[in-house]
Amino acid sequence: MLKGVFISLSQNQLLTTAAKKYGLKLGAQTVVAGTTVEETINSIRKLNALGISATVDNLGEYSIEREEALEAKASILEVIESIHTNGVDAHISLKPTQLGLDIDYDFCYENLLEIVAAASKYNMHINIDMEDYDHLQPSFDLMDDLLKEYDNVGTVIQAYFDRAQDDLEKYKDLRMRIVKGAYKEPIEYAFQTKEDIDENFIKLIEYHLLHGKFTSIATHDHRIIDQVKKFVKENNIPNDKFEFQMLYGFRKDMQVDLAKQGYNFCTYVPFGDDWYAYFMRRLAERPQNLNLVVKQVFNKRTNTAIGVLAGALALKTLVNKKKK
Known part of the structure; x- marks a missing residue:
């Protein structure tokens, strides 16, 4: 039930628009690394100092206007240049719909191609984030086309899809992030x-650890992390074959602890003001995430689902007051 609630909240345009305006007042900085590239680079530096790398996501998706997609491309290109110029340990994650997949496939491909080419100059990885099922195959098609010219591309396998094993086997020679999935x-x-x-999540992780190029294991679930640690030890899988990933602002102590233990660790670093839908889907993906950061985001005394709903109501209140 909670998953449906969070998905519904993520799709509420009124709340998304309000969150962009009032996000900092609601504490959005606890889950977003910055609203500008400069702020984001500073956040990455702090992670790097702890032995943690970053994958940077320019928040936003489902562009319906070409200008919007072109602005997103320009922002991502700026981040690539800034990562290189500042010498921080980071790469890029991006969403095809933000770059125009719903507008025109070829238009989206050209935007992606420019980004991948820019990153390739600096030997920087580009990860194509997967979205909902309707965009799944088109996103794989985009990656296939990009791989004809560049090899600094990887993507995401979502464990809740029954086709996930087939997709993973097809792309086992690529760097892959394995997740549970965040859509309904x-x-x-x-x-x-x-x-x-x-x-299925565990099955996919173990398959790619044994047969894949490099595995990014994206989870906040300590039980799965412990299971992976045991599996790699039993199968003599070296640490340079995989990394753990978590979201910025989630389980920060565990992120540092894993890095200190000698595991490769990468934090998913979102930036920008379009944070609300992103955060709601993270809670839909694993409602337990609610207890990790909600008390920081909405109300220090709240660490239950009421906190999220209260946050939604708070946004509505702010919007209504503005209208008056």
């Missing part, structure tokens, strides 16, 4: 229960 998908092509998703 129909039973026709997605596992529905936590148990089934977790089981």
Whole structure:
């Protein structure tokens, strides 16, 4: 039930618009590394000082105007240059819909190609984030086309899709991030229960650790992390074959601890003001994440679902007051 609530909140345009305006007043800086490139680079420096790398996401998606997609491309290109100029340890994650996939495939491809080419000059990885099922195959198609010219590209496998194993085997020679999945998908092509998703998640991780090029294991679940640590030890998998990933602002102590233990660790670093939908989907992906940061984001005395709903109501209140 909570997953449906969070997905619904993420799709509420009124709340998304209000969050862009009032985000800092609600404490959005706890889950977003900055609203500018300069702020984001400073946040990455702090992570690097702790032995943690970063993958940077320019927040936003589902562009419906070419100008909007071109602005997103320009922002990502600026981040690439800034990462290089400042010498920080980071790469890029991006969403095809932000770059125009819903406008025109070729237009989106040209935007992606420019970004991948710019990153390639600095030997920088580009990760194509996966979105909902309707965009799944087109995103793989984009990656296939990009791989004809560049090799600094990877993507995401979402464990709740029943096709995930086939996709992982097809792309086992690429750097891959494996996640559970953050959208609400129909039973026709997605596992529905936590148990089934977790089981497939572990299966995919272990397969790619054994057969893949490099595995990014994206989870905040300490039980799965412990299981992976045991698996790599039993199978003599070197640390340079994988990394753990978590989101900026989530389980910060565990992120530092894993880095101190000698594991490669990468923090997913979002920046910009379009944070609300992103955060709601992170809670939909794993409602337990609610207890990790909600008390920092909405209300220091709140660490339950009421906090998120209160945050939504707070946004509505701010909007209503502005209208008056």
